[in-house]
Amino acid sequence: MAPKVAVLDDYQNISPRHFEHLTSRVEFSYFPDTLNPRLADQQQQLIERLRPFEIIVSQRERTPFSKDTLSALPNLKLLLTTGTRNLAIDSQYCAERGIPVGGTQTRPAGLNSTVQHTWALILNAARHVARDDAAIKRGEWQGSLGMTLAGKTLGLLGLGKLGAQVGRIAVQGFGLEVIAWSTNLTQEKADEQARAMGLPAGSFRAVSDKLAFFREADVVSVHSVLSERSRGIVGREELAAMKQTALLVNTSRGPLVDEAALLETLNSGAIAGAALDVFEPEPLPADSPWRTTAWGKDGRSEVLLTPHTGYADEQIHGKPNPTMSTTTTTTTTTSDQPPAPPPTHPTLIHVHRSPIPFASGAYSLVSLPAGSLFCKITGTTPAQKAYTSVQTGRDAHIELNSDLVYCNHSCAPTVDFDMHRMEVRVVADRDLQAGDPLTFFYPQSEWEMDQPFQCTCGAGARCRGVIDGAKKMEAGVLREYWLNPHIEEMISEREREEAGSV
């Protein structure tokens, strides 16, 4: 019997064409109307609806799966979600029941869509684009004038990957000052993030006092991960500290901001406005207090709303398919470039191919915690030392024969190449994020380099300059990295020789 799959909350009806080729073997049912299991009657409807299914495909944080709901689904064998992190799933309970929870993440390298959406909201709110557009269409003309961003201060609540990308555009594109706050953020970490964005240290200023951060910012943009600790991280006190001319932008998660306090703040006009892409619950109920045209009138603040669309774009999710017609996807290759060979790690590695020598690179399609296995190294063949080969022992080299060959050197690498266990692992001190370049520290495997080079890895003070194999580097520097046993051995040998020759 064909397994039964329930696909939930696909509002744009994007998924059917992607599952088309499986319909002879798998029975798909689509439920685009979201039920909210926080309400007892809807939870019962949800359980009735999902009881027959062995596989559930959920959309990140649309329908939550608590232990209560999951324990009423005896047939469930596999729970899938979009994204890699879905806090709305009780994954501990799934683990106890032996239900695997699977996720996806295949963001293309380059500017993240949430970052782009954050800027769409900041600019729109600062320049009253949506408000004035509606006014013109009603037959009116100018309202109040917009805010000029240059010289103002952008406050980033959270300085992770997304926050830092928003900050880079603020500095380079609009001449904004950038300050940042998060629990435990130090100036050192802020400088590290600035350098990772190609900006000088000091471009992002860490503010240690949370309320001082809210007092100082002209635009506050929220880029925190939602957890029990960060729930309500923007509360009454923080909103009260904001300038009356300031804007609040939230593209992260609804519950990070205390909704009741924000509604009160905006209804009393205590800040200039808010631009929100995220809510709790989603979709917004029909009677939600956000759904009113009274914003901006009678002393209320301006409010700009989008329906949680920042995370997605057509590139990732495909074009909406309202007719459910059968469309076949074709890959086009431009005539002036030879077709690329098929990828060897299609779910793990995106290869960016450049016609410029040494400018190609590999990017991760997955997010993994520090120290975890990225992939096994397979399909290698013995080789002579060359610029494409990797050293596996004192006198042994191999050719990788896979897309791993596009992993470039960096002095602040994202992965380690363990040529003894034949594994690529995420470095021990930093998580790997989807979209990160896959880079390793060449001297961790190479004693001598076939082609020494001037490093341009952009790791700031951590960059070691000319990279010419472990043989030419100080042991102290090398030991800041994970090293292959053959390199360890040869360093120790060198040290013994140096000690003996004194």
Ligand SMILES: [Zn+2]
């Ligand atoms: Zn470097």
